[in-house]
Every structure is written in C-alpha cells, then in structure tokens.
Amino acid sequence: MSNYIPTIGIEVHVELKTNTKIFSNAINGYGMGANTLTNVIDLGYPGTLPTINKEVIRQAIKAATVLNCEIRKDMHFDRKNYFYPDNPKNYQITQFNTPIGHDGYVLIEVDGVEKKIEIEEMHIEEDTCKSAHRGNVTLLDFNRAGVPLIEIVTKPCISSSEEAKLYIEKLREILLYAGISDCKMEEGSMRCDANVSIRPKESAPYGTKVEIKNIGSISNVGLSIQKEIMRQEKIYNNNETITPQTRRFDSKLNDTVLMRVKETGNDYRYFPEPDIPFIHLTDEDIREATKDIPMLPDERRKIYINKGITRVNSDKIINHREMSDFLNSFIESDLDFVVASNLLLGDIASYLNKTNKMLKDTLLSKEKFVVLVEKVKDNKLTSKNVKDIIEDIMEKDLTIDDIIEEKGITNITDNSIIESIVDKIIEDNMESVEDYKNGHDRSIKYLMGQIMKETKGQAEPRITMQLLKEKLDSLK
Amino acid sequence: MADRLTREEVEHVAKLARVEISDDEMEKYQVELKQILDEVMKINDVVLYDDEYMIAPWSVDSELRKDEVGDMLDAKDVLENVPRHSGNYIEVPVVLGE
Amino acid sequence: MRYLDKDIKEIHELLVSKKICPLDLVNEALELIEKNKDLNCFITVDKENAIEMANRLGEMEVDKDNLLFGIPIAIKDNIVTKGLRTTCASRMLDNFIPIYDACVVEKIKELNMIIIGKTNMDEFAMGSTSRTSYYKAPLNPWNKKMISGGSSGGSAVAVGARLVPLALGSDTGGSIRQPASYCGIVGMKPTYGRVSRFGLVAFASSLDQIGPMTKNVYENALLLNAIVGRDERDLTSSDKEKEDFTRLIGEDISGMRVAIPTYFISDIVEKEIKDKFNELKETLKKKNVIIDLVDIKYLENAVTLYQIIAMGEASSNLARFDGIRYGYSTPNPTDIDQLYLKTRREGFGNEVKRRIMVGSYLLSGENAQLYYNKALKIRDDMKKELMKVFEKYDLIIGPTTTTTAYSLDSDLDNPLKSYMDDVLVIPVNMAGLPAISIPIGFSNSKMPIGMHIIGKPFSEATIYKFASFIEKELNLDLNPERGDKDE
Structure with a gap:
C-alpha cells in the first residue's frame, strides 16, 4: 500500500464526426492519400480566412450537454501562438477565454461507489496536421489539419489510475452514444493526456506535475498512470526531486519515458481571433442541437438492471449499441428482458459475429423477436432448438412458427x-x-x-x- | 526602473517570434522594446467608460456554414509552392522531441 | 492620343462607339508604365495576360451598363492573384505564385476589367513611406525626390501619374488615404466589412480593409460599387445590401452638419496644411454647411492602441511564413529551428521583423493581460466616443496628414515619426469607419494636400456626396505633368 496520494487531471481531445473541417469545407476524413483532403485554408495560405462549420457547433453543444456542462451562449475564438511544423498558421484557433462548456461532470463507479469526475471546461479547436519521422526528415500530411476537435479538461480530481481508466471508458461510452465522435484511440480520433502528481498526505501542497502525452489506448491510460505514480514514488522515497516534464508511455518498455523537460512556462500569447465574429447561441439552437441525443448508457444500465439483467450483461449490451437500441424499443412492453438479453448476447451475437453482420442486415423483426422470447420463456423452444433455427430466423422471411414447422421441431413438454x-x-x-x-x-x-x-x-x-x-x- | 530589457527578455521574445537577431539588433531591441513598453504602460491611466471591449469592428455575428463539402486541392496543387517535398508529403528537417 | 487620362465615362463611350478597343487602353498603359519605370510603382507587370484579356474583350460586345468594361486596373501586391506573382513587396514571397484569387480579384475579373499588374508597397504593408519594400521605394509623381506615402504607395503613384485610371489599395492605419493625400488622388477606406478580405494577405485582421484609389470621386464610388458585398468566405464581411455609391453625387450639401475634432487641427499639423484646410472650411460655411469644433476623447491614444493591436495581430498573422508550405525557404537548414530562424531572418526586412518583435513582446507573458485587454476596452470607448459625435453630425473632417510628402532620404529608422504620420488616420481603422482622402490643393513646394472625410459606418454614399461637392468647387488640375504647379 502506497503512502502517497496521487492527483490526476486528464485532457482528452476528441475528433468530431462531421462531413467537413471546422474552418474550411474540405472533407473531414481519415486514411486517404497524403495531402488530398485539403484546401488553401487548411494549408494556411496567405490571405485565407476561417469560416465556421455549423455542425461543429451543434456537436459541441451536444457534447457539453451530455457531459452536464453549463453552455456559454456568447462565445468567440482565440489564437494560441506557437511554432510547430504541424501547425500550418503557426497559431491554432481555439477557445481560451470563452470555452463553450464549463463546470460539468461525468459519473463513474469505483468499487460500487459513485464518484463525480468534475469537468473544468470543454472547448472547440482545430486539429494539427499529421507528421511522420523518417530518418533526418519529418513528413507532413495536412489531411488532418483543421479537423474539428473538442478538448475536455477535468479538474485535478482523479485519485487513482483505476479512476482515470474508468473515466476514459465512461467518457468514450457517452460520446459514442451521443454520436459525437467515433472515439477510436488507435486511429487518434480520441487522444488522452494525463497530468500526474503525488503528495505525501492530503494536507500537503500538490506535488510537481508531470504530463503524459498521447496515451494510445484505454488500457494504457490506467497502466501509464500507474507506472508514472510508481516512478514518482520512487523518486520521493530516494529524497530526490521531481522535475516538471512531458513523458510518453512506451508499451514495449511498459513504462513512461521522457519526451522533453518542460520549458519554464509556455508563452502562447493568446489573444481573441479577429477573423471570427461572436457566436451567439439561442435556446432554440441548443434545443435543436440536443433534440436527437439518445438515451445515454447510464440510464440504459439502470433500466436493464431494474428489469433483472445482470450488471455484466447490461454492460455487454451497452457495448453493442445496435443491440441496446433494439432492446430499448421494447422498454414499454412487458417483454422478458432477461430472456431477451440472453438471446441477444448468445445465439444472436454469435450469428452476427460469424456472419459479420449488423442486426439491421438481418430479417430479425421486432415481431419475430417477441415471439422468439415468448417461446423460449415458455419452454416451447429449447436452447438447442434456437441454435438449430437461428440462421433461419435471421435470414428467412418467415414467422417463428413457420420456421418451427418447417424444421419439424416438436418438443415434448407434457x-x-x-x-x-x-x-x-x-x-x-x-x-x-x-x-x-x-x-x-x-x-x-x-x-x-x-x-x-x-x-x-x-x-x-x-x-x-x-x-x-x-x-x-x-x-x- | 531600468531603461532597457535584459538580454534574456529579448532572447525570449525573439525565440517566441522565431526571429534571429544579431548582437547589434539585440542592443537596439533591449532599448526600443522598453521604450515601447513605457509608452504602452500609459494606457493604464486611461479612464474607461465601461468594461466592454472591442475585438474588431464587426457589424455581424458569425454566420455558420453548412456542413457541405466544397472544392479541394489536388496534391499537385498543394505542392505547387512547397520548397521541399517527398512524394506527396511536405518535408521539413526532422522534428525532435516527439 | 492619350485615353487613360480621360474620365471613365468618356473612355466607356469611346469603347461603346468602337472608336477604341480595350487593347488600345492596355497598350497605352503598358507604354506609360515602361516610360515611367523610374517611378517604380509596379512590382510585376502582367503584360501577356493583360494583352490576351484585351484581345478577348475586343471580340466581345461592350456591356453598355458596365462602365468598368475593359478598363485597366492595378492591384496592390498584397492582394492575391491566381497564377500571378504576389510578393507583398517581401523577399519572403518573391517567388510566390498564388493558387487562388482574392474575392475582389474575382469581382474585378467578372466585370471584365483588365489587371495590368501588381503595385509596389511597404513590405507586408508595414510602413507609411513604401520604403520598406524589398523592391525599393516608388517615387512621388509630383516630385521624384519625395516619398509616395504608404503602404499603398505604388497604387497611389500609378494612379497619380495617370499610368492607370484605377487601383486597389489596402488600409490598416491609413495606408490608402495617406499615400492618396501625398500623391494628389482620391483614396477611400470603406467601412470595416464592406469589402471581403478573403485573399488580402493579412497585416492586422481587425483593421485591414481593401479600398479604391482613383483620379476622382465619381470613379472611386464606381470602383467601390464593383468590389463590395457579403462574402461567405470572410465572416467579418457585412451583409449590407448592395447600393449605388454614386447615387448622392451632385446633391446639395447645404445644411449638412460637420464636426472638426480639435485634435485634428492642433499643433501636430503643419501650418500650410491647416491654412489650406481653413480656407476650405470658409468655403463650406458659405455653402451653409454647419461646422463645429468638437473634442473627441481617446483620439490621442490611437497610436498606442495601434502599437498593441496592429503589431500583436501582425506578429500572429506573419507567423505562417516559415519556409514550409510556400515562399522563401533558407537553403539547407540543419534542423527545424534553423529553418524557422534563417528563413525569417533572410526573408523578412528589418521593419517587418521589428513589428513582429514588438507585437510578440506586447502579447508575451503577462503583457496581454495587462495591456492588450485594456487596449481592446479603450478601442471600444473610442468607437463609442466617435459614434456620439455622429449622433449630432453627418461627417467628421480634418486634414488627412500632418505634413505633405517628405524627402525619400529622411530617416527611416524613426518608427515613432512614421506612426505620427498616421495619427489622424488610425482612429478610423480602430473604429472601423469609412473615410476618404481627397486633394484640396498644394503646398508652397507644390506637393498635394489632402482632406480627410470620415463618416459613420456604411455611410460611404454620404462621404462621396460631400467629397464630390468639394472636388467640383475646387476644380483642381491633378495631372502632375501639367498640374496646378503654378497655380
């Protein structure tokens, strides 16, 4: 058991799902040929000016809403000035003074106890271009330049690597459900930086902050923070001092490694972006943007558990968005959710896996499903029966009864x-x-x-x- | 108060601006930037009407663009004015510390 | 036979009646430019395309409703032209061929005007003398030993010397009006947002505005008609409906109310300019124009605000010139910092580097919090103060400049002097107001004197009405070849 108290704050960058970039109408896309998804604005050509993609504002309002943030109705953008080859204008357009969302939270459950991870603020900004290092040169691909991002910043209120991991999992689940981002950490559409410090006891001042940059997967979030805490503990125990620095997680070494020692205070020379006038959001804008937010995972989980589904199975269904939506369409009916969830997670899931299909690609209708659940519940169909006829159910335009007859299934239940x-x-x-x-x-x-x-x-x-x-x- | 900035202060600004300055220029900027700062500091004495500020003389709010794809450049056009490239990539000397 | 010195209406009639064709105009412009090469007002002359365009137009029916059909025009070299080198008078862009047209250039082309070339200027529009140009300063057509003013010096000289009838300039802190005043032409800085900035290489985004530079007021209004309008690509462009800016020209100005800020005729202004201005004031009074002296607060802060805001924005706007995607790039950089430092050291001239340094400094550390934010508040107050004047008055007037054009040999390394040149014009950019400079006479040394007419936002038509009245009343001969040299 450690004697130190960790303090962790997390910054997450999420690429928004839109057709076009934030400040230009070039395609917001991934995996295309280098420098094929750009225009003069993305390249920072002299004389170009930004425009604002309406969908970005809409998605950001949604994000602020599902993260329980206050929404700022009068906002502008700011310039963050720094030179870097991946930064085409050598300033990034972001929201420094008027982030669209502030004072929100995400609920996580730690060992059965609910905890609020407080969100300091979330703001809109543009992504940089992608760079790849080849020997003594760096190659730049501007396809990603100008892809819309939201950055979500927690307060330093996370106190373990486990909490950090749970927070990221929860954040991802929420953003996925709200349709804000596809949150693929491997493809970089969700990126995570963590600020980690430790101190000997609650009353002591915060320790020196170390930043872990670009953590590439959810499991590495927990792992890298855990390793970093251990590293810092060792330094303290040796009576040495921790230097402020930026590190990254090396999954081969299974430890954090030094990227650079922090310069004393970044000097980003923020000032308000003169090229983008104020944006005023009305209540109607907010209503419009949030009207299609679906039921979020926490509420689904509550309902499923209420209807008798185990926690584990509830999570499994929620992980399978389409299944969860399908199941939700029966919330008002008296369908047996336990039987239904077992069918979905059992034979139906394995059928979908095997055939690499989505539910919508099959002929499983709501009506058919209701009959199937009833039959199983009333022991009219055995699990073996279901296995035998699952392909027919999914692929044939026949009722369950027709299929039973066709297959000649007669169960002795007397x-x-x-x-x-x-x-x-x-x-x-x-x-x-x-x-x-x-x-x-x-x-x-x-x-x-x-x-x-x-x-x-x-x-x-x-x-x-x-x-x-x-x-x-x-x-x- | 000193009548000039320190070398370190000027070096910091030159580094931020990525402007390389000679020793002569260093001398000049140490004095000139201080003079300008002294001039600028006088605005602290200006009495304001109110707390409102003006970023630019905008006559409109931002009109939001529809999320529809427009014309894009061919990679060939992208490379038109590029000093160094490798295939369709734009090339720069290696960036360390990544 | 010279045509380009004629009024555009006359040229248009000659074109319609087929007495001349566009190629005659282009050839004359090209000849004049060649003959007056020493004026150094063009950086790039687009001979081939201008001739080709003239030939193409020659085969077309002249559009009777389009007075600008076939008229040659010069464009300041910080407005991008697709396929035509655009240098901003900087080594940094000496080799830069834009791959798109500025919004105003699209409009010019749609109206079948003929772009003759790109005019000289202060490097990245930073200066009031055009001497910071990488291509050396243009010369004042009234006296070749004198500066043209700046930063739109090349455009002012090209029109002033009658090489082209029309030119576009840009005005961040007087860069259209001051050289117009020095060269004896009419220069208008429209209301911020009137003209799209898309394709104008930004100096200070919240101050920059493109505007027309012409021989006379009517043609100025005509050219403004051609370039205004909402542009979806510039969020700061206004959504005001199109209007005809010539519509009030010729109307009576008696009964109009005009304010003269005491600061504009204080001791900062040379006596002979004040005298000429006062003479005109008396003329106006006789025409029943109501003229009052007013005190306007904050005007004296304009130059300091300019230091903070214009330099701050510029330091950010010019960060993109890094030798990676376009423009000058230092040969064989060993690492990324060498690429940045050497490219920017070698590519930018001294004044540009100086302003980038000043701007970066005033935004760095705590300075932004301490001074930038305060500057934005004073800026707001300055606008409010000016708008209060416009509750009672139609226009604000004064001299455009504190001096007439001075010697090309004068000390370049005195930034404060250079800013003081613009002390009367900068408040207009701070508040985003429209303002024109028109010639009202000449100094003892026969250099043009300009008058500044400032209106409330979007009141360009009223400014033109007033300016045109004065122009008619004074009836100056403004061709430097003849001129009022011995008035």
Whole structure:
C-alpha cells in the first residue's frame, strides 16, 4: 500500500464526426492519400480566412450537454501562438477565454461507489496536421489539419489510475452514444493526456506535475498512470526531486519515458481571433442541437438492471449499441428482458459475429423477436432448438412458427409423457442409477443423454432434468 | 526602473517570434522594446467608460456554414509552392522531441 | 492620343462607339508604365495576360451598363492573384505564385476589367513611406525626390501619374488615404466589412480593409460599387445590401452638419496644411454647411492602441511564413529551428521583423493581460466616443496628414515619426469607419494636400456626396505633368 496520494487531471481531445473541417469545407476524413483532403485554408495560405462549420457547433453543444456542462451562449475564438511544423498558421484557433462548456461532470463507479469526475471546461479547436519521422526528415500530411476537435479538461480530481481508466471508458461510452465522435484511440480520433502528481498526505501542497502525452489506448491510460505514480514514488522515497516534464508511455518498455523537460512556462500569447465574429447561441439552437441525443448508457444500465439483467450483461449490451437500441424499443412492453438479453448476447451475437453482420442486415423483426422470447420463456423452444433455427430466423422471411414447422421441431413438454420415458430409462440403466446414488454426479448426464436419444432430442431439457433428478433422489 | 530589457527578455521574445537577431539588433531591441513598453504602460491611466471591449469592428455575428463539402486541392496543387517535398508529403528537417 | 487620362465615362463611350478597343487602353498603359519605370510603382507587370484579356474583350460586345468594361486596373501586391506573382513587396514571397484569387480579384475579373499588374508597397504593408519594400521605394509623381506615402504607395503613384485610371489599395492605419493625400488622388477606406478580405494577405485582421484609389470621386464610388458585398468566405464581411455609391453625387450639401475634432487641427499639423484646410472650411460655411469644433476623447491614444493591436495581430498573422508550405525557404537548414530562424531572418526586412518583435513582446507573458485587454476596452470607448459625435453630425473632417510628402532620404529608422504620420488616420481603422482622402490643393513646394472625410459606418454614399461637392468647387488640375504647379 502506497503512502502517497496521487492527483490526476486528464485532457482528452476528441475528433468530431462531421462531413467537413471546422474552418474550411474540405472533407473531414481519415486514411486517404497524403495531402488530398485539403484546401488553401487548411494549408494556411496567405490571405485565407476561417469560416465556421455549423455542425461543429451543434456537436459541441451536444457534447457539453451530455457531459452536464453549463453552455456559454456568447462565445468567440482565440489564437494560441506557437511554432510547430504541424501547425500550418503557426497559431491554432481555439477557445481560451470563452470555452463553450464549463463546470460539468461525468459519473463513474469505483468499487460500487459513485464518484463525480468534475469537468473544468470543454472547448472547440482545430486539429494539427499529421507528421511522420523518417530518418533526418519529418513528413507532413495536412489531411488532418483543421479537423474539428473538442478538448475536455477535468479538474485535478482523479485519485487513482483505476479512476482515470474508468473515466476514459465512461467518457468514450457517452460520446459514442451521443454520436459525437467515433472515439477510436488507435486511429487518434480520441487522444488522452494525463497530468500526474503525488503528495505525501492530503494536507500537503500538490506535488510537481508531470504530463503524459498521447496515451494510445484505454488500457494504457490506467497502466501509464500507474507506472508514472510508481516512478514518482520512487523518486520521493530516494529524497530526490521531481522535475516538471512531458513523458510518453512506451508499451514495449511498459513504462513512461521522457519526451522533453518542460520549458519554464509556455508563452502562447493568446489573444481573441479577429477573423471570427461572436457566436451567439439561442435556446432554440441548443434545443435543436440536443433534440436527437439518445438515451445515454447510464440510464440504459439502470433500466436493464431494474428489469433483472445482470450488471455484466447490461454492460455487454451497452457495448453493442445496435443491440441496446433494439432492446430499448421494447422498454414499454412487458417483454422478458432477461430472456431477451440472453438471446441477444448468445445465439444472436454469435450469428452476427460469424456472419459479420449488423442486426439491421438481418430479417430479425421486432415481431419475430417477441415471439422468439415468448417461446423460449415458455419452454416451447429449447436452447438447442434456437441454435438449430437461428440462421433461419435471421435470414428467412418467415414467422417463428413457420420456421418451427418447417424444421419439424416438436418438443415434448407434457410432464406425464416425459415422466414415463424417465421411468423407462431408469429401469434400463440401473447401474448408472447405482453410480449416482454413490455420488457419481457424472452419471446423471449419461441418463439425460439416453433420454434425449430416446426422444430424438425433443424432450424439453429443463423439465426433463428436473423430473430425472426428482426420480433419482426419491430412489436414494 | 531600468531603461532597457535584459538580454534574456529579448532572447525570449525573439525565440517566441522565431526571429534571429544579431548582437547589434539585440542592443537596439533591449532599448526600443522598453521604450515601447513605457509608452504602452500609459494606457493604464486611461479612464474607461465601461468594461466592454472591442475585438474588431464587426457589424455581424458569425454566420455558420453548412456542413457541405466544397472544392479541394489536388496534391499537385498543394505542392505547387512547397520548397521541399517527398512524394506527396511536405518535408521539413526532422522534428525532435516527439 | 492619350485615353487613360480621360474620365471613365468618356473612355466607356469611346469603347461603346468602337472608336477604341480595350487593347488600345492596355497598350497605352503598358507604354506609360515602361516610360515611367523610374517611378517604380509596379512590382510585376502582367503584360501577356493583360494583352490576351484585351484581345478577348475586343471580340466581345461592350456591356453598355458596365462602365468598368475593359478598363485597366492595378492591384496592390498584397492582394492575391491566381497564377500571378504576389510578393507583398517581401523577399519572403518573391517567388510566390498564388493558387487562388482574392474575392475582389474575382469581382474585378467578372466585370471584365483588365489587371495590368501588381503595385509596389511597404513590405507586408508595414510602413507609411513604401520604403520598406524589398523592391525599393516608388517615387512621388509630383516630385521624384519625395516619398509616395504608404503602404499603398505604388497604387497611389500609378494612379497619380495617370499610368492607370484605377487601383486597389489596402488600409490598416491609413495606408490608402495617406499615400492618396501625398500623391494628389482620391483614396477611400470603406467601412470595416464592406469589402471581403478573403485573399488580402493579412497585416492586422481587425483593421485591414481593401479600398479604391482613383483620379476622382465619381470613379472611386464606381470602383467601390464593383468590389463590395457579403462574402461567405470572410465572416467579418457585412451583409449590407448592395447600393449605388454614386447615387448622392451632385446633391446639395447645404445644411449638412460637420464636426472638426480639435485634435485634428492642433499643433501636430503643419501650418500650410491647416491654412489650406481653413480656407476650405470658409468655403463650406458659405455653402451653409454647419461646422463645429468638437473634442473627441481617446483620439490621442490611437497610436498606442495601434502599437498593441496592429503589431500583436501582425506578429500572429506573419507567423505562417516559415519556409514550409510556400515562399522563401533558407537553403539547407540543419534542423527545424534553423529553418524557422534563417528563413525569417533572410526573408523578412528589418521593419517587418521589428513589428513582429514588438507585437510578440506586447502579447508575451503577462503583457496581454495587462495591456492588450485594456487596449481592446479603450478601442471600444473610442468607437463609442466617435459614434456620439455622429449622433449630432453627418461627417467628421480634418486634414488627412500632418505634413505633405517628405524627402525619400529622411530617416527611416524613426518608427515613432512614421506612426505620427498616421495619427489622424488610425482612429478610423480602430473604429472601423469609412473615410476618404481627397486633394484640396498644394503646398508652397507644390506637393498635394489632402482632406480627410470620415463618416459613420456604411455611410460611404454620404462621404462621396460631400467629397464630390468639394472636388467640383475646387476644380483642381491633378495631372502632375501639367498640374496646378503654378497655380
């Protein structure tokens, strides 16, 4: 157990899902040939001026809303001045004085306890171009220059690597659901920097801040912070001092490595961007932007758990957006959500995986699904039956009943019929019955197998098992 | 008060602006920037009407653009004025510290 | 036979009646430019394209409603022209061929005007003498030992010397009006937002405005008609509806109310300029113009605000010249910092570097918080103070400059002197107002004197009305070849 208290703040950059860039009407795209998605504005040509993409403002309003931020209705942009080859104008247009959102929060659950991760502010800005290092040169591709970003900055209120990871997971889930970004950390559409410091006790002043830049995956968020805390603890324990610096996580070394020692105070010479007049948001703008925000994961989770689905399965469904939306369309009905979720996460999920399809690519209609759930619930269909007919359900324009008929599925669910078969099998296999009595549980499976063989698999397994057990136990 | 900036102060500004200055210029800027600052500091004495500010004499608010794709440049046009390139990439001497 | 000295209306009639064709105009302009090469007012003359365009227009029917059809025009070299070198009078862009047209250039081309070439200027429009040009200073057509003024010096000289009838300039702190005054022509800085800045290489974005520079008031209004209008590519461009700026020209000005700020006729202005201005004031009074002296607060802060705001914005706007995507790039840089430092050291002239340094300094550290923000507040107050004057008066007038054009040999390295040249014109840019300079006579040494007429936002038509009245009343001969040299 560590003696130090970590203090962590996180900055996340998220690329917004739009057709065009923030300040120009070139395509906001990924994975195209170098320098094919640009115009004179993205290249910072002399004489060019920025325009503002309406969709960026809309998405930012949405983001501010789902992150529970206050929205600033009168805002402008600012210039952040610094020279870097990936920065075409050598200033970045951002929001320094009037970020669109402020004082928000994201709820996470740490060991069953809810915690608010407070968001200081979120603002809109432009992305830089992409650079790749080749020997003694750096190659620049301006396709990414001007891609719209929002930057979300937490207060230094995160106190463990686990919390940091949970926060990023939650943030990603929310932004994905709201359709704001595709949040692919591997492709860089979601990027994470963490500021980490430690101090010996709560009353001590904050320790020296170290920044970990460009953490490339969610699991590395937790890992890199954990390693950085350990590194800092070691320095403290050796009575050495921590220098302010920027580090990055090297997944091969499984540790953070030094990028650069911080210059004393960046001097970005911020001033208001004169090329972009004020933007005034009305209540109507905000209503319009937020009207299509779907139900967010936390609310879904609450509903699922209320309807009896386990936490783990609820999470699994929420991870599969389309499935969750499909399931949500039954919220008002009295569909059995437990059976429904088991079907979705079971045979339906494996079918989709196997065929690489989305639900919308199949012929599973809402009506069909309701019937399927009912049949399973009423033991009219066994799980084996479902496996047998899942392809037909997904691919054929037939009702469940039609499929059952076509496949000739007739399940024996009549207790008296099953009972007589059970009696017969017990009589024919007394040796196994003896084994069972002597505590060999395995033999019950053999007896079940015999019954299924006898009935060509048509005996409803749950009823059969129950009856078989009762019978055997009465013989004990 | 000193009548000039220190060398370090001028060096800091020159570095921010990426302007290389000679020793002569250094001398000149140490004095001149201080003179300008002294002049500029006088605005602290100006009494204001109110707290409102003007970024630019805008007569309009920003009109937001529809999210529709417009004309883009061919990579060939992008490279038109580029001093150094490698294939379709624009090239610069290696950037360290990344 | 010279045509270009005639009024555009006359030239137009000659074109319509087929007595001349556009090529005659282009040839005459090219000849005059060649003959007056020593004036050094063009950086690039686009001979080939101008002739080709003239030939093309020669085959077309002359558009009777378009007075500007086939008229040659010169463009300041900080307005980008697709395929035509645009240097900003800087080594940094000596080899720069833009790949797009500025909004105003598109408009000029749509109206079938003929671009003759790109005019000389102060490097990146930074200066009031045009002497900071990488291509050396243009000469004043009234006296070749004198400066043309700046930064739109080349455009003022080209029109003043009657090499072209029309030119475009840009005005950040008097850069159209001051050289217009020095060269005896009419120069208008329109209301901020009237003309799209898309394609104008930015000096100070909140102050820059493109405007017309012409021989007379009517043609100035005509050219302004051609270049205004909302441009989706410039968010700061106004959405005012199109209007005809010539419409009030010729109307009676009696009863108009005019204010003269005491600061504009204080001791900062040379006596013979004040005398000429006062003479005119008396004439106006006789025409029943109501003229009052007014005190306007904050005007004396304009130069300091300019230092902070214009230099600050400039230091940021000029950061893009880094030798990576276009323009000059130092040969064989060893690392990225060498690329930046050497490119900018070798590519920029001294005055540009100086202003970048000043701007960077005033934005650095705590300075932005301490001074930039305060400057923006004073700027707001200055505008409010001016707008209060416009509640009572139609126009504000004064001399355009404190002196007439001075010697080309005068000390260049005195920045404060240079800013003081612009002390009367800068407040107009700070508040985004429209203002014109028109010639009102000559000094004892036969150098032109200009008068400054400032209007409330979007009142250009009223300014033209007033200016045109004075022009008619004075009836000066403004051709330097003849001129009022011995009035």
